[in-house]
Amino acid sequence: MANESVLHAKNVTIRFGGLTAVSDFNLEIQPRELVGLIGPNGAGKTTLFNMLTGVYKPTEGEILIGGTSTKELKPYHITGLGVARTFQNIRLFKELTVLDNVKIGGHIHYKYSGTSAVLHTNRFHDAEDEAEVEAMKLLDIFGLRRRAHDYATNLPYGDQRRLEIARALSARPKLLLLDEPAAGLNDSETRALMNTIHDIRDRFQIAILLIEHNMELVMGICERIVVLNFGKTIATGTPEQIRSNEAVVEAYLGEPAAEANL
Amino acid sequence: MRRFLPKTWWLRDLVFLIGFVAVLYGLWIALEYGALYWPALRYPSRILVLVGINITLAVSLNIINGHAGQFSLGHAGFMAVGAYTAAYLTTKYFAPFVNKLPDGSAQQFLWQSLFLLLSIGAAAITAAIAGYIVGLPSLRLRGDYLAIVTLGFGEIIRVVILNIEEIGAARGLTGIPGWSSFFWVYFFAGLTILISHRLVMSSVGRAFLAVREDQIAAEAMGVDTTRYKVKAFVIGSSLAGVAGALYGYFMMYLNPGMFTFVKSFEVVAMVVLGGLGSISGSVVSAVVLTFLPEGLRYVKDIYPNMRDPRMVIYSIMLIVLMLTRPQGIFGRRELWEILSRRKDSIPKDARDGGDADDKLDRDAGPPVT
Numbered sequence: 001m002a003n004e005s006v007l008h009a010k011n012v013t014i015r016f017g018g019l020t021a022v023s024d025f026n027l028e029i030q031p032r033e034l035v036g037l038i039g040p041n042g043a044g045k046t047t048l049f050n051m052l053t054g055v056y057k058p059t060e061g062e063i064l065i066g067g068t069s070t071k072e073l074k075p076y077h078i079t080g081l082g083v084a085r086t087f088q089n090i091r092l093f094k095e096l097t098v099l100d101n102v103k104i105g106g107h108i109h110y111k112y113s114g115t116s117a118v119l120h121t122n123r124f125h126d127a128e129d130e131a132e133v134e135a136m137k138l139l140d141i142f143g144l145r146r147r148a149h150d151y152a153t154n155l156p157y158g159d160q161r162r163l164e165i166a167r168a169l170s171a172r173p174k175l176l177l178l179d180e181p182a183a184g185l186n187d188s189e190t191r192a193l194m195n196t197i198h199d200i201r202d203r204f205q206i207a208i209l210l211i212e213h214n215m216e217l218v219m220g221i222c223e224r225i226v227v228l229n230f231g232k233t234i235a236t237g238t239p240e241q242i243r244s245n246e247a248v249v250e251a252y253l254g255e256p257a258a259e260a261n262l
Numbered sequence: 263m264r265r266f267l268p269k270t271w272w273l274r275d276l277v278f279l280i281g282f283v284a285v286l287y288g289l290w291i292a293l294e295y296g297a298l299y300w301p302a303l304r305y306p307s308r309i310l311v312l313v314g315i316n317i318t319l320a321v322s323l324n325i326i327n328g329h330a331g332q333f334s335l336g337h338a339g340f341m342a343v344g345a346y347t348a349a350y351l352t353t354k355y356f357a358p359f360v361n362k363l364p365d366g367s368a369q370q371f372l373w374q375s376l377f378l379l380l381s382i383g384a385a386a387i388t389a390a391i392a393g394y395i396v397g398l399p400s401l402r403l404r405g406d407y408l409a410i411v412t413l414g415f416g417e418i419i420r421v422v423i424l425n426i427e428e429i430g431a432a433r434g435l436t437g438i439p440g441w442s443s444f445f446w447v448y449f450f451a452g453l454t455i456l457i458s459h460r461l462v463m464s465s466v467g468r469a470f471l472a473v474r475e476d477q478i479a480a481e482a483m484g485v486d487t488t489r490y491k492v493k494a495f496v497i498g499s500s501l502a503g504v505a506g507a508l509y510g511y512f513m514m515y516l517n518p519g520m521f522t523f524v525k526s527f528e529v530v531a532m533v534v535l536g537g538l539g540s541i542s543g544s545v546v547s548a549v550v551l552t553f554l555p556e557g558l559r560y561v562k563d564i565y566p567n568m569r570d571p572r573m574v575i576y577s578i579m580l581i582v583l584m585l586t587r588p589q590g591i592f593g594r595r596e597l598w599e600i601l602s603r604r605k606d607s608i609p610k611d612a613r614d615g616g617d618a619d620d621k622l623d624r625d626a627g628p629p630v631t
Contacts, residue, residue, distance in 0.1 A: 055482075120275065
């Protein structure tokens with residue numbers, strides 16, 4: 001069973017000095033599953049993402065991606081295992097074109113030696129042609145083709161968010177991690193994004209784990225939701241279960257007793 | 263144009279190479295004959311050789327500082343490694359052999375060319391090794407720290423050379439034959455530009471740029487940042503070694519004092535002035551910054567009573583240039599990009615429509631919900 005899941009986090013704990021940012025976190029994600037990760041600010045969601053992508057190493061516990069332990073792996077190895085991510089505060093390659101951003105996303109698939117690059121060997125032409133075609137396909141899906149040769153920094157905010165997703169998909173992941181994809185988007189853009197995320201899952205047949213504060217989005221598309229508070233998992237379940245979970249309501253709205261005192 | 267070229271990659275490159283060599287050779291012969299009939303041409307043509315060496319240096323440093331975004335201040339050190347390697351091999355083994363051959367014979371010319379290529383190849387390899395040894399530990403650092411460490415390593419290389427008796431130590435290395443002709447210098451300058459251009463248009467170059475733009479994002483995209491940083495550093499150092507070898511043949515004498523950090527700063531000034539990351543910018547500013555101090559020598563002739571204001575004017579011009587264009591002459595773009603963008607960017611955007619809104623969006627930041 002363990003080998004079938006795209007991601008398996010076992011008793012993951014990370015401490016920064018005296019602070020336990022995430023403690024005893026367990027999660028198993030099956031292929032093509034859409035999982036939401038919610039929790040108040042500072043709950044440890046992004047820290048968890050950073051552990052899943054190898055930026056931080058867990059103090060305790062283990063993360064398996066497609067059955068492979070990530071203990072000794074660097075972030076760029078983990079990308080090779082099939083995990084791609086976006087960032088909470090957009091991290092595009094600003095001074096590069098939209099097209100180049102997507103091509104770099106697929107870096108692991110279009111690699112060749114510097115010698116091939118300098119001599120323009122057939123290997124170079126094959127890889128570059130493929131990179132161009134694949135990148136253009138992705139840009140088409142996200143409606144960014146006409147901006148392909150613009151610099152990423154010149155894109156409007158919503159397009160930058162979408163470009164980040166396109167860039168992550170370019171790595172052909174099995175698991176896509178989205179860190180607050182709807183941050184800063186208005187209602188109609190958020191609704192469009194919901195559809196996009198759903199489409200991505202169906203079209204690319206990948207699992208998606210997303211952090212989001214926008215409840216409409218999380219409740220609307222996620223099949224399973226994990227709630228973190230102060231680094232601890234306080235609830236896991238379907239959107240309906242989470243909505244009626246007391247611990248969750250408490251974490252978000254405060255204790256009922258405190259409310260009564262008002 | 264494309265259809266007249268052969269399809270196989272090495273044949274196509276060979277055609278370009280032959281064309282390039284032919285053009286260079288023609289120019290060289292023209293220049294040599296010109297200087298024969300018109301001796302006043304000798305001085306500018308010597309400066310032209312120096313320009314070629316500086317182009318190689320600036321373009322090679324641009325790979326490290328501009329493309330990979332790793333601010334290195336030790337370029338003179340790698341240049342010295344290359345210079346000394348080539349000069350030592352030449353004075354010790356190659357020149358005595360060539361000198362025995364009859365002067366001006368085709369045989370001598372061929373052997374000399376072969377030995378030149380050999381020693382420049384050796385210079386490139388040793389400089390690359392030096393770059394690897396220096397780069398591996400220091401490229402873990404970023405920004406100012408990297409600059410300081412590379413500055414230190416550059417000086418260490420110089421001091422090491424200063425203490426090797428075999429290559430002349432403080433006395434310097436003498437008796438280097440003057441093999442740096444217009445042809446060879448521009449052959450290697452062209453090669454450097456080609457390597458740098460083709461790298462930046464490839465997945466390797468894209469990885470360099472990704473490292474420059476955002477290391478964390480680059481790692482998340484599967485780019486092994488340390489590896490690409492070292493790669494850029496090694497390629498840049500290696501080409502600096504080539505420039506150094508040519509510099510040795512040009513000066514016909516080497517002395518560790520030629521490769522102090524001042525030399526590194528000269529090259530950094532060229533790269534920054536041209537625009538970090540712009541190959542054509544590096545070339546243009548290498549030309550300008552080599553000709554400028556030479557051209558300013560004539561200022562003294564106009565005002566014979568004044569002290570030589572050459573370097574004062576040079577510095578002031580540098581300051582004015584950096585004040586008016588802090589991003590460098592071409593910024594991060596290439597010359598042709600700037601030219602083509604000016605022409606078609608406005609009508610293309612107007613055709614798409616909606617760009618006015620984009621501008622508004624960006625200035626307003628994320629929309630408030």
